[in-house]
Amino acid sequence: MRGASQAIPVLPWAMAAPLQVLPLAPVSAALTALARALATAHPGLFGRLGAHGTKRFLIDPTDLPIVLLLDLSAACPSVTAWRAAPPADCRIAGALAALLGLVHGAFDGDALFFSRDLTIEGDTAAALALRNAIDDAELDLVAEAAALAGPLAPPLARLADIAELATGVALRRRDVCA
Numbered sequence: 001m002r003g004a005s006q007a008i009p010v011l012p013w014a015m016a017a018p019l020q021v022l023p024l025a026p027v028s029a030a031l032t033a034l035a036r037a038l039a040t041a042h043p044g045l046f047g048r049l050g051a052h053g054t055k056r057f058l059i060d061p062t063d064l065p066i067v068l069l070l071d072l073s074a075a076c077p078s079v080t081a082w083r084a085a086p087p088a089d090c091r092i093a094g095a096l097a098a099l100l101g102l103v104h105g106a107f108d109g110d111a112l113f114f115s116r117d118l119t120i121e122g123d124t125a126a127a128l129a130l131r132n133a134i135d136d137a138e139l140d141l142v143a144e145a146a147a148l149a150g151p152l153a154p155p156l157a158r159l160a161d162i163a164e165l166a167t168g169v170a171l172r173r174r175d176v177c178a
Contacts, residue, residue, distance in 0.1 A: 009168035058088035
């Protein structure tokens with residue numbers, strides 16, 4: 001796990017630019033499907049949030065032209081992409097590489113917060129509960145997405161490996177031997 005003292009990779013503009021014009025409904029549908037698959041594959045993930053299990057989390061990748069609303073207030077989680085921030089209980093903001101690195105265990109959340117590479121506004125207890133739940137689940141978003149991709153899983157995994165190598169953004173969880 002890296003601390004925030006190491007440089008956080010910057011997402012190339014060419015990878016973020018399509019989101020300026022891409023319709024957000026398909027992005028939202030794909031991310032909601034992924035969130036629901038995560039809830040099924042890791043049943044304790046959202047349950048571990050306890051009293052914060054009905055919160056709305058705004059995930060703000062500051063180097064992308066969109067924000068993501070993780071809404072846990074309904075029976076099933078949903079993720080909606082927005083061009084402008086909707087109301088939420090908590091906002092978690094940082095570079096996409098920092099946010100993904102946090103999910104995949106490549107960066108230490110406390111180090112990101114204290115170095116100001118990660119900003120938390122609103123219900124900080126909810127943000128901490130979400131972080132702890134994600135840490136415990138040891139998620140690998142590429143593996144989870146590949147499980148949904150059916151016959152497209154192998155090319156998706158190869159594409160993710162190429163993108164990770166080219167950008168330095170942690171797109172997968174890597175086991176680190178102590």
